[in-house]
Amino acid sequence: MxxxxxxxxxxxxxxxxxxxxxxxxxxxxxxxxxxxxxxxxxxxxxxxxxxxxxxxxxxxxxxxxxxxxxxxxxxxxxxxxxxxxxxxxxxxxxxxxxxxxxxxxxxxxxxxxxxxxxxxxxxxxxxxxxxxxxxxxxxxxxxxxxxxxxxxxxxxxxxxxxxxxxxxxxxxxxxxxxxxxxxxxxxxxxxxxxxxxxxxxxxxxxxxxxxxxxxxxxxxxxxxxxxxxxxxxxxxxxxxxxxxxxxxxxxxxxxxxxxxxxxxxxxxxxxxxxxxxxxxxxxxxxxxxxxxxxxxxxxxxxxxxxxxxxxxYSYDLMLRRKWLQQNEEPILISNLKARFHSSEIRVIKAPLMRSLDDLWKNSCRDRVKVYAEVMLRELEGHFGLSAKDLILNAKTLVLAPNTREADMWKEVLDELLGNDLSEYIFVAHSRLTNPHEVIEEFISSRGGILVAVDMVKLGFDDPNLDALVIARPVKSDVVYVQMRGRVLRYPKDNRRLKLEKGAFILHLAAEEKMESEERVSKVEGGAFSKEQVGAGLEGFGEGVMEFSAIVKTDFLGESVVGALAPQVVPPKTSGEGIFRRIFKALLSALRRLVPAKR
The missing domain is CATH 3.40.50.300 (P-loop containing nucleotide triphosphate hydrolases)
Structure with missing residues (x-):
């Protein structure tokens, strides 16, 4: 009974x-x-x-x-x-x-x-x-x-x-x-x-x-x-x-x-x-x-x-405001910096392009070169390491727009970093014969860069990931929140750089800053329909046609999430009374009206 x-x-x-x-x-x-x-x-x-x-x-x-x-x-x-x-x-x-x-x-x-x-x-x-x-x-x-x-x-x-x-x-x-x-x-x-x-x-x-x-x-x-x-x-x-x-x-x-x-x-x-x-x-x-x-x-x-x-809400877990008891290990990392760049792509020589998506369905080595240089500069600045030490000690996931451009990332990074670091540059996409094995090899490594297109859209589990680089347009808040979750997990290795420096997100093809508690919480609350999940999560195909372009990035701004002192607030269960629910709703509204101290 x-x-x-x-x-x-x-x-x-x-x-x-x-x-x-x-x-x-x-x-x-x-x-x-x-x-x-x-x-x-x-x-x-x-x-x-x-x-x-x-x-x-x-x-x-x-x-x-x-x-x-x-x-x-x-x-x-x-x-x-x-x-x-x-x-x-x-x-x-x-x-x-x-x-x-x-x-x-x-x-x-x-x-x-x-x-x-x-x-x-x-x-x-x-x-x-x-x-x-x-x-x-x-x-x-x-x-x-x-x-x-x-x-x-x-x-x-x-x-x-x-x-x-x-x-x-x-x-x-x-x-x-x-x-x-x-x-x-x-x-x-x-x-x-x-x-x-x-x-x-x-x-x-x-x-x-x-x-x-x-x-x-x-x-x-x-x-x-x-x-x-x-x-x-x-x-x-x-x-x-x-x-x-x-x-x-x-x-x-x-x-x-x-x-x-x-x-x-x-x-x-x-x-x-x-x-x-x-x-x-x-x-x-x-x-x-x-x-x-x-x-x-x-x-x-x-x-x-x-x-x-x-x-x-992920912000509640990051800032230790709720759902955690004082003796529990953290669930998500408490410090995050997200930096956003816009991209201007002036096509010089290209196949026929009928829409803006064609800029991403086709591959561009010039874009990869500019993005890779900006990425290395930004990562060096955030983690305070030289390029070589960065590759050996930080784990970075790069989301490329198409499979050909993912391959180009490997080629360009080998040129920039030297062949002695080539083994730390991983590429995984659906056109390769062993992408899952490559992903597992990256997960088990201490450092390196994994370039992917669609193979990490779901089920990618590496708590030790330090940085995420988005090298394709992502306009949907739903897709952005899905992507950012890859780098927010609290690491199993207590020597990870993100524990000291904070997790890092770099969006190289943004139209605006996408990281804010209001925007993220709206997604996590179920405010959007399925139309908000599209090509930004899956990439833009094979990229078999290549074009040349003059590529320029402009810094749009950054968002910083920092840890606050732990504050345990018991979550609501379905047995709570109506007055307690009203009180908690008012308290939550006040928190959103008063900006958090940084």
Whole structure:
């Protein structure tokens, strides 16, 4: 029998911390931010039998740990969840393998495998078509945790995980889903299961169900009762697999929900159907869009739909104003300098250009030379190091406009710095054969420059990154906030330069200063729609046509964020009284009216 929300949350917290300490060490502790999220989730489930919320957290705030914590709470509270007696599958959707592999580690630890799957527990499966990448993450998990988790591991070509049930073989993603269906049916409702996958995986089995009748996926998803023709006649084995998982799904967790939940495409419609059916649906994102809230909860966006009852602002975490207890390690870096330059590009010789975007869709070596020189000068000034010491000791991410120009950055930096530092200049983009390996090599290095286009738009996790250089136009505040999150994480290495000098952002193609508490907080509060996410985040393609130009940059200004003395303000939970909420809203308004002392 589950007790009230306070006791139930404490029970989950106790089990979760015990498991993480047994694997990670006795010093491991849940953050205050995670405990508040757990309490709000448990309260919602016990009151309504379901929970459909957006989990808005700035990049680096511990989303993966919170997801594992809420998965354990879901398994613990199954008998209090709507249809929990017959639903026992939790689907975790992530858009990239890199993100899936970041999520699997905390889920494996939380699963109970380290305690022989004593309840509350669940099996964990990660499905991917990239056999080599799956094998590598499986071997890494074994190397790290085999001593603490001695049994339950299994590996196949398209799936890895831990489970008390027998292992299986699966050559493809579809095979893996069919085998999981069989294992879940054989195991009965006693066991809970988590499956980490891309939405394309279920899309494959759902699409197969409609091909024979030449129905569109939209027709399939929008078909009405079980007696409609689409449901009555289209019954391929793949379609039955999709319907099985839909009927068994207890919870849907969607990572990077600002790009994943879009009903204008077929994958978004698929996810929307699953979130509508499942009693628990949570979308995780640092920058919620209006559509994110609407598609998770089928309601308009409001603070009521946020798990924390209000946005978690990155400025509050940076300045230690909220969400941190005094004995906790910081979540985000407390000092940031952002400098903004505009660019004047006077074309000398070029292919036909019809729009301003063509300046960035095509490559320009002259632009790279000017940008690289300005970047080195700015980095030297901020960190107080020579160019050589800078490359060896600071980690910088450069976002180029297109893949050809990314390659040019490598060539130009080799010319400016000398070939003896060439090994510290990394390039990763979708046209290369091993971009993920290059990114991992950069992450493991002490210093260097990584030039990328689209490979770091989501799931790039390097807390030791010191500087971000934006070498392409970014007009959207949503895209800027996504980018800035890459450099704000508190480092794991206490020797990082950003601890002493502050993190650094250099925007070389800006139209105005974009760093301010008001602008950033507006994004984190979900004030924008999906139109605000576009080419600025993904880059401008291959850049195969090259042009010559006279390039000039002009300094627009800078924004500086500095640390204030820690001030702990308890966050709102859904159980607070109306007068306390009004008081806190007035206090927050006053803070915005009175400028912070620098």
């Amino acid at each position: 589950i007790a009230g929300p306070g006791k139930a949350a404490s029970e989950v917290e106790e089990v979760f911390e015990r498991r993480f300490r047994s694997v990670k060490g006795e010093g491991w502790r849940l953050r205050y931010l995670h405990r508040v999220g757990l309490e709000n989730f448990v309260r919602e489930v016990l009151a309504k039998g379901e929970c459909k919320k957006v989990v808005q957290m700035p990049t680096g705030a511990g989303k993966s740990v919170l997801m594992a914590l809420l998965a354990l709470a879901t398994a613990h509270l199954r008998d209090r969840v709507r249809e929990g007696d017959r639903r026992n599958v939790m689907l975790v959707f992530a858009p990239l393998n890199r993100i899936k592999f970041q999520l699997i580690e905390p889920l494996v630890i939380a699963s109970g495998a380290c305690e022989g799957f004593q309840p509350p527990s669940f099996s964990v499966y990660c499905i991917s078509s990239e056999e080599k990448a799956l094998s590598e993450i499986y071997n890494k998990l074994l190397d790290d945790y085999r001593e603490k988790i001695p049994s339950g591991w299994f590996s196949a070509a398209a799936a890895i995980g831990v489970s008390p049930l027998p292992s299986f073989g699966a050559a493809t993603v579809t095979d893996a889903l069919k085998m999981l269906q069989k294992r879940i049916e054989e195991g009965g409702d006693e066991y809970s299961h988590i499956i980490i996958l891309c939405p394309h995986a279920l899309a494959k089995v759902s699409e197969s169900a409609v091909k024979s009748k030449q129905l569109t996926l939209e027709d399939f998803l929008q078909s009405g009762s079980k007696t409609t023709p689409a449901k009555r006649y289209v019954r391929s084995s793949e379609g039955e697999t999709f319907e099985f998982f839909k009927s068994k799904t207890l919870a849907v967790f969607i990572d990077e929900a600002h790009v994943m939940v879009d009903v204008s495409d077929k994958l978004g419609k698929l996810l929307s159907e699953l979130t509508d059916s499942a009693p628990i649906a949570l979308g995780f994102t640092a920058t919620p869009l209006k559509e994110t809230c609407e598609n998770i909860s089928k309601k308009g966006c409001s603070q009521e739909l946020l798990l924390y009852g209000e946005p978690i």
